[in-house]
Amino acid sequence: MTLPSSSTSAPSTPRPPARSGGPLNPGRVWADFVVYARSYMRSPEAVFFTLLFPFILVLMFGAIFSGSTAPSSVPLYVQNQDSTNATTLAFYHALSETGLVTLHNVSASVGNMSLYMSQHSYSNGLVIPPGFGEEVWNLTKGHQSGAPVPVRIYINPFDQTSAGIVEQAVQLALTHFNQQGPPVAYALPPSAVSSQSFQPKTIDYEVPGLIGFAILMNPMFAMVNVTAEYKKEKLFKALSLTPLTKGEWLLSKILWNWAMTFLSAAILFATGVAVYGAHVIVGPLILPFLILGPLFFASLGMLIGTLSKKAETAGIIGNLFAFPMMFLSGAFIPVSVMPGWLQPYARVWPLYYVIDGIQAVSVFSNTAQALFDLALITIMAALSFVAAVLLFRWREE
Amino acid sequence: MSADAVITVEGLAKDYGHLRAVDGIDFRVLRGKVFSFLGPNGAGKTTTVEILEGLRRATSGHLSVLGLDPWKHASELHRKVGVMPQGFRFFDKVTPREAVRYYARLFGVRTDPDALLRRVLLSDKADDTYDKLSGGQKQKLGVALAMVNDPELLFLDEPTTGLDPQARRAVWELLRELKNEGRTIFLTTHYLEEAEQLADWVAILNHGRIVTEGTPTELIEKHGEGPRLVLQASPELVSLLSQQARLGLTIRDGTIQIPIHQKAVLLDALNTVARSGLPWPEINTERDTLENVFISMVGEIDESGEVRGA
Ligand SMILES: Nc1ncnc2c1ncn2[C@@H]1O[C@H](COP(=O)(O)OP(=O)(O)OP(=O)(O)O)[C@@H](O)[C@H]1O
Ligand SMILES: [Mg+2]
Numbered sequence: 001m002t003l004p005s006s007s008t009s010a011p012s013t014p015r016p017p018a019r020s021g022g023p024l025n026p027g028r029v030w031a032d033f034v035v036y037a038r039s040y041m042r043s044p045e046a047v048f049f050t051l052l053f054p055f056i057l058v059l060m061f062g063a064i065f066s067g068s069t070a071p072s073s074v075p076l077y078v079q080n081q082d083s084t085n086a087t088t089l090a091f092y093h094a095l096s097e098t099g100l101v102t103l104h105n106v107s108a109s110v111g112n113m114s115l116y117m118s119q120h121s122y123s124n125g126l127v128i129p130p131g132f133g134e135e136v137w138n139l140t141k142g143h144q145s146g147a148p149v150p151v152r153i154y155i156n157p158f159d160q161t162s163a164g165i166v167e168q169a170v171q172l173a174l175t176h177f178n179q180q181g182p183p184v185a186y187a188l189p190p191s192a193v194s195s196q197s198f199q200p201k202t203i204d205y206e207v208p209g210l211i212g213f214a215i216l217m218n219p220m221f222a223m224v225n226v227t228a229e230y231k232k233e234k235l236f237k238a239l240s241l242t243p244l245t246k247g248e249w250l251l252s253k254i255l256w257n258w259a260m261t262f263l264s265a266a267i268l269f270a271t272g273v274a275v276y277g278a279h280v281i282v283g284p285l286i287l288p289f290l291i292l293g294p295l296f297f298a299s300l301g302m303l304i305g306t307l308s309k310k311a312e313t314a315g316i317i318g319n320l321f322a323f324p325m326m327f328l329s330g331a332f333i334p335v336s337v338m339p340g341w342l343q344p345y346a347r348v349w350p351l352y353y354v355i356d357g358i359q360a361v362s363v364f365s366n367t368a369q370a371l372f373d374l375a376l377i378t379i380m381a382a383l384s385f386v387a388a389v390l391l392f393r394w395r396e397e
Numbered sequence: 398m399s400a401d402a403v404i405t406v407e408g409l410a411k412d413y414g415h416l417r418a419v420d421g422i423d424f425r426v427l428r429g430k431v432f433s434f435l436g437p438n439g440a441g442k443t444t445t446v447e448i449l450e451g452l453r454r455a456t457s458g459h460l461s462v463l464g465l466d467p468w469k470h471a472s473e474l475h476r477k478v479g480v481m482p483q484g485f486r487f488f489d490k491v492t493p494r495e496a497v498r499y500y501a502r503l504f505g506v507r508t509d510p511d512a513l514l515r516r517v518l519l520s521d522k523a524d525d526t527y528d529k530l531s532g533g534q535k536q537k538l539g540v541a542l543a544m545v546n547d548p549e550l551l552f553l554d555e556p557t558t559g560l561d562p563q564a565r566r567a568v569w570e571l572l573r574e575l576k577n578e579g580r581t582i583f584l585t586t587h588y589l590e591e592a593e594q595l596a597d598w599v600a601i602l603n604h605g606r607i608v609t610e611g612t613p614t615e616l617i618e619k620h621g622e623g624p625r626l627v628l629q630a631s632p633e634l635v636s637l638l639s640q641q642a643r644l645g646l647t648i649r650d651g652t653i654q655i656p657i658h659q660k661a662v663l664l665d666a667l668n669t670v671a672r673s674g675l676p677w678p679e680i681n682t683e684r685d686t687l688e689n690v691f692i693s694m695v696g697e698i699d700e701s702g703e704v705r706g707a
Contacts, residue, residue, distance in 0.1 A: 035491055035495065243472060
């Protein structure tokens with residue numbers, strides 16, 4: 001072997017203080033980030049799943065839901081301020097009998113229905129004012145055909161399907177409960193349809209849902225794979241022989257997952273808005289979801305990868321967890337569109353709170369709800385992160 | 398060369414559950430020497446090396462590596478040693494050049510990737526991703542990464558396993574050079590030729606115990622049979638030579654073997670054969686190699702280090 005110069009016999013000279021900066025050295029975090037990013041970007045599957053797949057999903061689901069096959073039953077939030085009147089009760093019953101809407105009662109103490117609905121991320125509301133029953137009764141007596149009745153309906157005028165169903169249901173109920181009496185057709189007053197404060201469309205729900213999907217899938221599976229594979233290939237062993245610490249390694253992976261999530265979210269928002277005219281409120285409160293969500297799912301992925309003996313097992317456990325979650329927590333199908341009996345089960349999945357939170361911000365500007373979701377996610381992320389850090393072993397005993 | 402020990406091990410044992418993988422071993426590795434750990438599969442080589450590297454905790458025993466307790470002072474130790482783990486693997490989509498740069502950043506040293514890759518004869522593959530490298534090129538990268546921090550002590554766990562003879566020789570060449578630079582090398586192998594070629598000191602490990610140790614020459618002298626005369630055996634020759642009890646002949650694998658501690662014995666044997674007028678057989682002299690010693694102590698092993706018929 002020929003050695004060109006003496007410099008090669010001592011290939012390294014110490015660099016100024018590299019060690020000093022406490023337990024976490026930004027230089028090493030960055031070095032690891034760069035190498036990981038490079039190898040990630042060079043594997044086509046990874047790039048496909050991170051960047052192209054969300055794009056395809058939003059196109060696909062946007063197409064499905066903008067064709068708007070109507071949900072079978074629309075949830076309708078009813079505030080009955082005339083609940084003691086027999087006619088009103090008959091109307092209420094008839095409304096529920098139509099089968100078009102599922103009724104949820106709103107307390108009479110709620111003053112501003114519009115605000116209330118936006119705070120709870122509800123789409124369709126109905127206010128039955130005091131004296132409603134009596135008025136309808138009088139109208140019936142007077143045989144005033146085509147006279148308007150004084151209900152107030154809150155619906156989304158842009159979501160024609162949902163709006164149509166609610167109007168149809170109310171109209172049907174008015175006619176139906178009157179079937180025993182003289183034939184009278186009622187009309188809704190021109191002011192009945194309100195467009196106040198929010199106009200969500202399905203695609204508006206879909207965009208946060210798919211962002212939730214990206215927050216779940218990329219970080220979780222990236223970490224499941226990385227932990228299981230590094231363990232199998234003894235890469236952790238190799239890395240533990242360098243000054244890189246477990247914490248630095250973890251931080252670099254999480255930084256990368258944040259970068260990927262932000263990118264996916266941006267692609268999803270942009271595609272939803274550009275292609276389907278999604279209405280998205282990009283509030284600053286979305287940011288903590290994009291930070292804590294990936295942190296939570298990355299930690300979870302690491303836990304799965306660390307605790308599974310084999311890489312294959314880790315993959316299976318990851319899928320067992322991810323698949324029901326992405327279908328049940330509103331990533332693809334908005335929870336409000338799911339059958340009523342299924343909806344409570346959505347709340348079991350951590351992802352639900354990520355998606356619900358982003359929807360609260362981006363669809364309804366509902367800060368209170370978003371903060372509630374955020375609080376839950378913060379707790380979950382903190383717990384899983386700490387567990388992952390504690391259980392993850394850089395070297396064996 | 399001063400005789401200060403870089404590694405001192407006393408009564409080292411390691412249990413994996415009920416399995417005693419290393420069973421109370423003692424040895425010292427002197428500065429600037431190549432210390433070779435020789436043993437079949439499952440002998441406990443990797444376990445020992447990983448304990449010395451601070452990757453595993455010893456069950457019992459006293460050890461010092463460069464004056465440090467490897468488990469307690471792992472991170473300090475890792476700055477001073479270079480390691481090529483058994484079955485070295487790296488990130489699939491990273492090139493050797495990037496890998497060296499990455500390690501240099503982690504160690505906080507300035508290293509010229511080109512110079513280092515040239516040393517391990519990997520310059521031409523500097524920009525191919527790891528998954529495109531051949532087995533030998535991958536191992537060379539492993540050696541290169543072990544050298545990034547300019548270590549005074551190198552641990553190489555089976556650095557040439559799976560390499561073709563040519564690549565193996567290239568790695569040996571490199572190891573010789575590293576030794577000439579004054580580095581201490583702890584070399585694990587089950588290639589006897591490798592140990593014979595490179596090692597200043599050999600310890601043969603079997604079932605977690607050191608069965609013997611010494612310089613290769615010492616081991617051959619101590620455990621081998623020494624020089625002997627070997628003749629193609631024919632019944633006539635056997636009966637002829639057997640009459641001369643002082644020749645102390647043995648018959649093995651169709652040959653007659655006569656130990657030749659003294660010239661007189663050799664001449665006696667040859668004269669007897671010449672005078673008999675029997676057909677002149679093929680005559681050789683032989684002496685044991687490390688391989689014979691190893692086989693006699695451990696058994697015969699195959700290419701992958703498995704003991705045959707075990
Ligand atoms: N992590 C582990 N857990 C349990 N047993 C182990 C572990 N690592 C090694 N062993 C066992 O300890 C014994 C020694 O293994 P070790 O890897 O040290 O052998 P080795 O000499 O390096 O063998 P090889 O030549 O195959 O590399 C073997 O019986 C092995 O099965
Ligand atoms: Mg081994």
